[in-house]
Amino acid sequence: MSFDTEIFDHLKRSMGFVSDAQLMSWLGISKDSLSGIRTGRLAMGESIRFTLLEKWWTHLRAQSPDLSVRASLPPPDTDRLGQISSAFSAAVLYKAVAERLSTQEQAIRSADRPFEPQKQSADAALLEAFKLYKKCPTDTDLAAVLGVKRHSISMVRSGKNGLGPRPLLKIYEDVFQAQHLDLQSVVQSSQALLKLFLQGSA
Numbered sequence: 001m002s003f004d005t006e007i008f009d010h011l012k013r014s015m016g017f018v019s020d021a022q023l024m025s026w027l028g029i030s031k032d033s034l035s036g037i038r039t040g041r042l043a044m045g046e047s048i049r050f051t052l053l054e055k056w057w058t059h060l061r062a063q064s065p066d067l068s069v070r071a072s073l074p075p076p077d078t079d080r081l082g083q084i085s086s087a088f089s090a091a092v093l094y095k096a097v098a099e100r101l102s103t104q105e106q107a108i109r110s111a112d113r114p115f116e117p118q119k120q121s122a123d124a125a126l127l128e129a130f131k132l133y134k135k136c137p138t139d140t141d142l143a144a145v146l147g148v149k150r151h152s153i154s155m156v157r158s159g160k161n162g163l164g165p166r167p168l169l170k171i172y173e174d175v176f177q178a179q180h181l182d183l184q185s186v187v188q189s190s191q192a193l194l195k196l197f198l199q200g201s202a
């Protein structure tokens with residue numbers, strides 16, 4: 001059995017689902033993607049692993065017997081309808097970074113400026129806040145911190161691209177001091193993702 005299949009089966013059992021159709025609906029991925037990965041016809045890419053990580057992190061992480069995984073639990077963020085937001089979304093991370101910036105005297109004015117989605121994307125707002133938080137003088141320095149190319153920063157600022165899984169997880173790890181979980185590696189390896197899901201259960 002592949003690590004990809006074990007991941008799907010673990011999530012299915014953990015949520016009490018009896019069919020792949022229920023799992024597919026919960027994850028928000030297509031039938032072709034789920035069946036293709038199960039049969040080995042399709043490779044599980046970073047975007048799918050990121051989706052699986054988000055779902056587990058939001059709904060199942062508190063059940064983990066490993067205290068190191070449960071320890072860095074920020075308060076759940078909910079929208080106006082009371083639905084839980086992903087801890088790794090740009091909007092939620094922007095809020096977390098802005099709160100930390102408000103304690104830094106030199107950035108109070110920028111941090112107190114409300115996020116205005118009609119003027120810039122959540123990803124672009126997060127980049128600007130994180131740049132201040134890390135005291136990066138230039139976008140080149142910011143790109144180095146995030147492990148991306150300088151051009152990628154420009155594409156996010158222009159609204160042509162969003163931040164990918166690894167930059168978002170890098171920001172999360174930094175802001176919540178969760179580097180020990182190595183979340184960036186988790187989205188690159190199904191074996192590492194499964195290990196995180198099962199951590200402490202052996």
